Amino acid sequence: MTDLSAARNRRDRNTRWLLLTPAMLVLLFAASGPLLIVLVYSFLTPGDYGGVEWQFSLQAWTNVLAERDIFTDEWQLADAHLTVLWRSIKLSFMTAVLAFIFGFPTAYFIATRPPRQRDIYMLLIMIPFWTNLLIRTFAIMELIRNQGTVNTLLIAMGVIDEPIQMLFTEFSLLLGMTYVYLPLMILPIYASMERFDFSLVEAGYDLYATRLQVLRKIIFPLVKPGVVAGSILVFVPCLGAYVTPRVLGGGKQLMLGNLIELQFGQLRNWPLGAALSLTLLVIVMIALLFYVRAVGREGETNV
């Protein structure tokens, strides 16, 4: 009897592994494979016409943060890279903050509507999200370019005489990315708010908490996992954003994604591109680590 069941267990376990094989293969080739190639490439020498030569080199990794001065041949910080890196982190962070500022009240508003209305509002939030990214980005461009809707209107109303330069500035990047990624903030916050028991708000008022105190001490702590998830969901794709900075930054406001593309394209420095990609990945990992820690601590309260 014990023998039998042990044998059955073993057979079960074998079958389970067999069934898991396709998933494992996908994981191996689709996720780890490319990453491994990128890792290997980052330690090779760039080929003359793109590609790599199979010669070990740390050059790419040093070049992420430092470069050799062409004239004096001295090592110095790679200002261009640092500027782009800093801009990426700064703009991504600011986008996350802006998305939170607009997304939180929106999610709150939707979550406090009657159930049927909520679905309609969520649909309205999602429709732009399902629209092609390029179209949305060009729409923003049309709005803010010098002869665009906003400037034309302002001039027509006599508020300004000359068009305001909004396109190709950090402002345009912020505006574009906030607009594009806002749904990614609203969605998880809304999800936690939908589970939020609004009778707790009444309990808060009953116990002498003002509106602001209820928001800070009751609502916010309980929807925090949603806020953190939303921030990550906005921050991470912003870091690697390519289309928005390309269109709205006009080549002046490069972000990490554009820098990486440059290395693989025009500059034909694949190893540096690979090293920069991995740098981006590390930043994302650090952000995720924050997330896991922040949510992990709240996790026990099971909102």
Add this chain to the structure above:
Amino acid sequence: MIEIEGVTKIFGVGAEAFTALDDVSVTIDANEFFTLLGPSGCGKTTLLRVIAGFIDPTRGRVTLDGNNLLNQPPYARPVNTVFQSYALFPHMTVAQNIAFGLEMLGKPGSEVTSTVDEMLALVRMTEMADRKTSQISGGQQQRVALARALAPRPKVLLLDEPLSALDFKLRKDMQLELKRLQSETGITFIFVTHDQDEALTMSNRIAVMNEGRIRQIGGPRDIYDHPAERFVADFIGDTNFLDVELLKVEGEQAHIRLPSGSEVVARAAQGGGRTGGEVTVAIRPEHARMDEAEGALFQGALSNVVYVGTDTHYHIDLDSGGQFIVRQQNQPDQRHERQVGERVGVNFGAGIGQILKD
């Protein structure tokens, strides 16, 4: 003192309009243990929510010690609630929950700590002070909700079925505890329940509600012995209803003629009512006596005898139609066991029957 005057609450509009409270007026004294008793959906919670400030009444006034409550937001009212669903803060510990109101009032830390300890001891939750509220049982949550609402020492405490999740023993303990607390603290308790025993044992006064209206207000004895109308008599305890003829009314005394032809004095309907014609009289099963058929007020045949330990319930099919139940306490030396089918009579004293308004 809380004065509620003509409070009406209508939810929704047009065809969906629903009157949850219909012209409710009642004055609740300071330091009173006042109970709202009624079936599910009769508007008890709605009335509490009006007092607490979570909903505005469609019409009516609510004042506390002469101050209009309705123009104050809930957080400015010296009123705390023990919610029917507890509504404990899941991200806080038991102690933090209890401390919340005190902290919001800006009480100094030392006072907060000592009050929290006191409250924890009161509801016997000291050992669980540092547990999250999701890690304690339903009954324990209820006790924390009670402690949390009591901690800021409100003028009025609203309790929405605060004992419903407790087991029998704890419930009895908490009933006594609540009673003691209420008389010691001088806080006015407005207590909601649909458990009539709880209402009868704990209250100074009871308001019996049905379909958004208060049907009768009175002390437990008043309500039980002298129900004003059929709903109240039926809702609280068991009652026999007899259709009788009202001969004449003299103050409290109403002379009636039973279907059997016997005449007897009953208590006139509360606050007037009819002075003649067909009326209904209510008689509690334990207020009537079963006797020999000969010479009794009315007669019938015994159809069922139910022994329930302390009492025996005799079901009698009346000669005039309908059934009548008599409840008699069992004596240790009871000799004579009544047999089903036996002819018996029923008697009750003058002033025992209560004429109902409707």
